[in-house]
Amino acid sequence: MSGSDAVRDAVREVAGRAKQAARALATAPRDQKDAALTALAQALVANADRIVAANTEDLERGARTGLAPNLADRLRLDEARIGGIADAVRDIVRLPDPVGEVVRGSTLPNGLTLRQVRVPMGVIGMVYEARPNVTIDAAALALKSGNAAVLRGGSAAESTNTVLVGLIREALESAGLPADAVATIDPWGREGVQHLMRARGLVDLLVPRGGAGLIKTVVENSTVPVIETGTGNCHVYVDASADQAMALEVTMNAKLRRTSVCNAAETLLVHADAAQTFLPAVLSALAGQEVRIHADARALEIARQAGVKAEPATEEDWYTEYLAAEIAVGVVDSLDEAIAHIRTYSSGHTEAILTSDLRAANRFTAEVDSAVVAVNASTAFTDGAQFGLGAEVGISTQKLHARGPMGLAELTSTKWIVTGDGQTRP
């Protein structure tokens, strides 16, 4: 047996055990699932020392191997962060169980009753980068929605994730649920992911969460169903009719609330009729927050007149998700031009219009083809918790199955239940 075959067999063994465990999860009542989650929240707090010790190992290894500072920050856990993760689990306990919800139902003319009911997907694979909080979030959401989870959490977090997955499995067992419902394939590294992506029949859904490269690899190589998440090249368009004070506040919030997250704005488009008054104000404000500005010719000229430093935007800039204090700024002559620009360059995550013109608002929301379109509101609201869905497993930018923030309902499928008294079809 070659090394690759051994890895394949090992990954399929983990996924197969998860599939077996998923059967128990699928019919487990809410009380039992919530008991496991409550036990997990308690165990996280009670074992904070062990978690921090393992995390320190990961951070030290990261320091030796040159892990970037922003990645080290996402990897780092301390007592406060662990408390926050435990609180998030308790929030999930409070959410209603999506399993069993009747989505549609009817009685047919022949007396058959029909119910379309939410059921778990089965086994959910999660492939993400070294963020240990995602390990707990993903496992807790999968568990609450009656699914098993197979996790690949990134080599840089391996020691931390080993402890966390151990705690999850103990919590499952303490509630009488099978430990195999949550497992990691981290020991098999990147090669393991290749086999997880092709474990058709064992994995019902694969959710990649992380950088564009990771997501592209998973989308292009999976034979199991995938939901593409997270790339957010979000736009703010300031219409001619916008309330400019509002537009300034929303633009600053969308760009700067947190620059490293997918709902942050990356491009600002301004209608030519508003540009002479709005751009000097917003460019000065952005520059004042040390935002690097990439401007098209007209915006560049206005920046120059306003004494704001800016550099010419390249074609590449319009496609870029900076995830940093940088922004591309362009002037458009019409709503049509703004919509066309967004259609060309957007990743389909979130776009906002600032306007007081009802027709412009309606056209923007109808014609912009993104997961979330906002009128006079910050792009930063695209988030499962903000939308009232509870926690989220990611933000889908594809159109199949789920679009936008993915909460518990998005981790379920449905099943039709037909009940009769002997009906046959003519």
Place this chain on the structure above:
Amino acid sequence: MSGSDAVRDAVREVAGRAKQAARALATAPRDQKDAALTALAQALVANADRIVAANTEDLERGARTGLAPNLADRLRLDEARIGGIADAVRDIVRLPDPVGEVVRGSTLPNGLTLRQVRVPMGVIGMVYEARPNVTIDAAALALKSGNAAVLRGGSAAESTNTVLVGLIREALESAGLPADAVATIDPWGREGVQHLMRARGLVDLLVPRGGAGLIKTVVENSTVPVIETGTGNCHVYVDASADQAMALEVTMNAKLRRTSVCNAAETLLVHADAAQTFLPAVLSALAGQEVRIHADARALEIARQAGVKAEPATEEDWYTEYLAAEIAVGVVDSLDEAIAHIRTYSSGHTEAILTSDLRAANRFTAEVDSAVVAVNASTAFTDGAQFGLGAEVGISTQKLHARGPMGLAELTSTKWIVTGDGQTRP
């Protein structure tokens, strides 16, 4: 440029034009879409002669190249069948428009209003085998749900499909909609399908409909989102407590109503306590309809005693979707054994239990993981029209996005529309 590059460019050109046309479809009001569909229904009837002439060409070519008789039958169109196809289009006209339906909505504590609204997927690719009625069904369903469609209808039907796609495009133009919203890639044959499957960013959803080989190829090679349809290894389980007269009628209907369709039963499982009385009756009835019987050891012995011809079932039989007058028959000692058998061998399409025991009914519907589970009803009801969804584009056997019959709603995605008056996120 190699031949393959030329095919890729040609297919991407067709898909790109469809994507462009999809924008007009997405915001077209129902009246306009219905006008195009009504014009299409009229054109089908008015051009029946042309369609039959093209179909005759296909049939003659098929006769020369050895097309199987059952495939020739599916390919054949006459005036009556064309009338039926036109009626199906008129049925779609009468269905409500799924686009714009508000799925969820709320007002957040900060005053933001949230609506999750159905929107078209965009461009839907359909790959199917030489059944010209699917050309019209698929195009009509795509159009009604605001989508563009790129069709690959099988070389054996190429002449027929050329005429049909021409009529669809004329109907679109007659209603002021872009002709490019429906196009065929038949001229580029199988190689064209390879490029359609990889046209990420141009095709939003690919639905393969046809034999298991076609579906497997599409599922395993696509980089665009796919919905797996149609394989139906459906089971009927007769519980110890079943009303045996009812069970006999339902079994015969499930197996014999139409043997070539995916909702036909392929395996009959009988509880040991019912086997001695039920099997002689059902096996005699099946044999009386010239059904070939593959039986496990116990069923074989009962068949022998009843003087019914049967042969030993192989492991392969339990996996087989016969799509013919054949059935696999087994005896199980418990509901658990029946459920375990179905979990192992089923394709996840439709399974029925015959029982008068409420607990057995509830366990079967909860624990059998298929798109449709039926209690005391024939598997033959799994059908979009029977379920009251109107026409169907196929029956999904996967869990992502759609499960079971796919009607108009299943050809849509959703979009979140957020409306505020300047809200920013703290």
